[in-house]
Amino acid sequence: MEPEKKPSNFIRDIIDQDIANGKNGGRVHTRFPPEPNGYLHIGHAKAICISFGIARDYKGLCNLRYDDTNPVKEDVEYVDSIREDVHWLGFDWGDREYYASDYFDQLHQHAMTLIKKGKAYVCDLSPEEQRLHRGTLTAPGKESPNRSRSVEENLDLFERMRKGEFAEGSRVLRAKIDMNSPNINMRDPTMYRIKKASHHRTGDKWCIYPMYDFTHCISDSIEGITHSLCTLEFENNRPLYDWFLIELGIHRPQQIEFARLNLTHTVLSKRVLLKLVQQKTVSGWDDPRMPTISGFRRRGYTPSSIRNFCDQIGVAKFNSTIDMVVLENSIREELNKTAPRMMAVLKPLKVVITNYPEGKAEDLEAVNNPEDLSAGSRKIPFSREIYIEEEDFREVPPPKYFRLAPGQEVRLRYAYFIKCEKVIKDHAGKIKEIHCTYDPATRGGNNPPDGRKVKGTIHWVSAEHAVSPEVRLYDHLFAAKDPNDFPEGKDIFVNLNPNSLEILKSAKLEPALAQVKAGERVQFERMGYFIADAKDSQPGKPVFNRIVTLRDTWGKIEKKS
Ligand code: ATP
Numbered sequence: 332m333e334p335e336k337k338p339s340n341f342i343r344d345i346i347d348q349d350i351a352n353g354k355n356g357g358r359v360h361t362r363f364p365p366e367p368n369g370y371l372h373i374g375h376a377k378a379i380c381i382s383f384g385i386a387r388d389y390k391g392l393c394n395l396r397y398d399d400t401n402p403v404k405e406d407v408e409y410v411d412s413i414r415e416d417v418h419w420l421g422f423d424w425g426d427r428e429y430y431a432s433d434y435f436d437q438l439h440q441h442a443m444t445l446i447k448k449g450k451a452y453v454c455d456l457s458p459e460e461q462r463l464h465r466g467t468l469t470a471p472g473k474e475s476p477n478r479s480r481s482v483e484e485n486l487d488l489f490e491r492m493r494k495g496e497f498a499e500g501s502r503v504l505r506a507k508i509d510m511n512s513p514n515i516n517m518r519d520p521t522m523y524r525i526k527k528a529s530h531h532r533t534g535d536k537w538c539i540y541p542m543y544d545f546t547h548c549i550s551d552s553i554e555g556i557t558h559s560l561c562t563l564e565f566e567n568n569r570p571l572y573d574w575f576l577i578e579l580g581i582h583r584p585q586q587i588e589f590a591r592l593n594l595t596h597t598v599l600s601k602r603v604l605l606k607l608v609q610q611k612t613v614s615g616w617d618d619p620r621m622p623t624i625s626g627f628r629r630r631g632y633t634p635s636s637i638r639n640f641c642d643q644i645g646v647a648k649f650n651s652t653i654d655m656v657v658l659e660n661s662i663r664e665e666l667n668k669t670a671p672r673m674m675a676v677l678k679p680l681k682v683v684i685t686n687y688p689e690g691k692a693e694d695l696e697a698v699n700n701p702e703d704l705s706a707g708s709r710k711i712p713f714s715r716e717i718y719i720e721e722e723d724f725r726e727v728p729p730p731k732y733f734r735l736a737p738g739q740e741v742r743l744r745y746a747y748f749i750k751c752e753k754v755i756k757d758h759a760g761k762i763k764e765i766h767c768t769y770d771p772a773t774r775g776g777n778n779p780p781d782g783r784k785v786k787g788t789i790h791w792v793s794a795e796h797a798v799s800p801e802v803r804l805y806d807h808l809f810a811a812k813d814p815n816d817f818p819e820g821k822d823i824f825v826n827l828n829p830n831s832l833e834i835l836k837s838a839k840l841e842p843a844l845a846q847v848k849a850g851e852r853v854q855f856e857r858m859g860y861f862i863a864d865a866k867d868s869q870p871g872k873p874v875f876n877r878i879v880t881l882r883d884t885w886g887k888i889e890k891k892s
């Protein structure tokens with residue numbers, strides 16, 4: 332991977348100081364700890380870039396650890412997708428792929444240690460009673476009647492929980508901390524619950540499973556993590572993590588919290604994303620409209636455009652929402668330099684050039700990328716019948732319309748000047764085709780010797796040589812800038828964008844695009860950046876996804892409203 336410039340931020344400042352103080356012997360060891368209960372999204376990409384990026388820049392290590400403590404919601408499909416997505420982003424964890432479930436034995440031992448110390452007890456309250464005992468932000472909690480159970484009784488009951496003697500929900504193991512703590516996390520939190528479910532890795536070995544909070548901090552400790560980087564919502568869990576590790580007398584990583592990524596027109600909640608998949612609003616987790624890493628990949632984003640975006644938004648201590656345009660600009664900027672430019676007519680209108688000889692075709696020279704002349708040039712065929720974009724002709728042109736209109740002349744990119752002589756309509760009065768004449772003295776799209784000039788240049792495709800693709804125009808999945816802003820009694824799905832996908836079946840491409848390989852990216856001149864779909868595109872039968880328009884079109888709409 333290319334070395335990227337080192338950003339500076341408050342986390343790196345802390346690490347610099349730790350290294351200067353010789354803390355952890357100067358070691359830097361981070362981890363990325365997803366729960367395999369869904370596909371990774373762009374928010375996870377931020378967390379990945381932070382933890383893996385720091386390990387890379389400080390010559391440290393970053394582990395990939397699956398926090399798989401909830402057997403009911405987890406699945407190997409998710410495990411595999413996470414592995415693929417982190418690799419695709421350009422990061423590697425070597426042989427350090429870990430699973431919290433690999434630590435179930437150790438966690439069980441640690442739980443016993445706490446029971447023996449009189450720091451954990453088996454509680455018989457029902458989930459509902461426990462909830463009522465917990466108190467609120469303003470009212471203290473109430474102690475469980477089982478809080479003073481003897482160590483012997485607790486050991487016996489916990490062992491019988493493990494053996495499966497009790498029903499789900501009938502008992503839990505709790506830490507004995509402080510029911511009066513202002514921090515609700517410290518009010519005797521649950522450490523273990525009974526779940527008679529098979530786990531995707533440990534099978535039926537266990538019917539008790541450790542809670543996330545108990546598992547997470549101990550897993551970090553077992554792996555010798557020095558800096559445990561996580562999002563702000565875990566700030567109030569930190570005292571609990573410290574309590575567990577101090578009571579157990581084991582290595583204590585330093586937890587540092589940063590703000591989650593939020594993006595306009597987007598939801599980054601696995602629960603909502605799962606719902607979109609389940610209710611078939613989208614075609615799957617990798618639907619090009621999904622904010623998942625696999626969705627962005629299929630949409631046509633590159634790993635570097637996502638990494639650059641993450642560097643650009645930086646790391647802060649306060650929550651904010653980033654405009655989707657920032658991410659779009661990151662891929663625009665990259666593709667502007669790298670993507671070859673081709674001609675494609677998305678919504679075609681036929682033009683007949685009446686003074687061009689029938690049956691004749693000629694090759695014209697076209698530059699592949701004016702931003703990168705090393706990309707060379709290619710030949711494109713020109714003939715008597717061509718397609719232009721429907722919106723490039725107006726029968727009654729508005730003021731300052733420099734494209735094609737009756738009696739008006741325009742430049743065909745790399746070809747000739749043409750002038751509209753006649754509009755042919757069908758019975759219903761709909762425009763069928765346009766008749767034009769061309770000026771042979773403008774070959775290559777150059778100005779004629781008489782010094783005549785035109786203001787408009789449009790793209791075109793020779794009808795006889797055109798390739799017919801399927802083109803999928805993607806747009807924001809949510810029309811609302813903030814999808815979570817919905818009227819009472821409604822849900823987030825009222826904010827979906829009904830026009831997030833438009834499928835074009837009559838588009839026409841220049842012939843060079845016939846043999847495009849799945850995954851290749853191009854700019855369709857004036858129309859946007861596109862990728863040949865990884866799943867559906869085939870040589871001779873291309874399917875193109877629009878990655879992004881050439882410019883931000885939503886900005887204008889939002890400014891107006
Ligand atoms: P949930 O816990 O509800 O399943 P999650 O989004 O927290 O969802 P995890 O798999 O636990 O999912 O997340 C793994 C890591 O990614 C965590 O360290 C978490 O803090 C980080 N992360 C999750 N969402 C974001 C986000 N929007 N921005 C930055 N980091 C995130």
Ligand code: MG
Pocket residue numbers: 366
């Ligand atoms: Mg989480």
